[in-house]
Amino acid sequence: MRQTIRFYLGEDLCTLRDVSPTLTLLDWLRERGRTGTKEGCNEGDCGACTVLVVRLEDGWLNWRAVNACIQFVSMLDGAQVYTIEDLGTPDAPHPVQSAMVEQHGSQCGFCTPGFVMSMAAYRKTEGASADDQAIDDALAGNLCRCTGYAPIV
Structure with a gap:
């Protein structure tokens, strides 16, 4: 039996057949x-490796920041995936990219795409607040070794 997986990458429909169950989104x-x-x-x-995975849940779009290195492609059927390029x-x-530049939130740039994607997902979160703890929670799991977290936050 052939398994077909369909999802959007940005605005492009991807149709994949016979995908290895261990193929990660990052590698793909x-x-x-x-x-x-x-x-x-x-x-x-x-x-x-943070990307956005969007799914329709209970009539609403749910935007999640997801680590692409542990997200299997075979689990994306029916989703929409956004990368930093999108x-x-x-x-x-x-706006998050502009804010990172204006606030000097990036130094070497390696972690920047992941932080930007996490912040973009947070901006789409219903009831998201500018409270320090909520922002820290939204950025949890993103590591920066150069800039420090104050300019990023």
């Missing part, structure tokens, strides 16, 4: 040139 993305999604720890601990352009950056 990077094989296709989506190298903005970084490989860091490859264990779901550093956040460098968020903005150099001429029209996403």
Whole structure:
């Protein structure tokens, strides 16, 4: 029996057949040139590979920041996936990307895509607040070794 998985990558419909059950989204993305999604720890601990996975749940779009290194492609049927390449352009950056630049939230840049994706997901969260603890919780799982967290927050 052939298994077919359909999901959107950005705005493009992907139809995959006979996908290995152990193929991670990170490996699949990077094989296709989506190298903005970084490989860091490859264990779901550093956040460098964070992407957005959107699903329709109870009539509402649920936006989740997900570690692509531990997300299997076979689990994406019916979802929409956004990578850092889908968020903005150099001429029209996403508001989170603009804020990272304006607040000097990036130094080496390795962790930046993961932080941006986590913040973009948080912006889509119903009832998201600017309270320090809520922001810290939204960024939990993203590690930065250069800039420090104050400019990012």
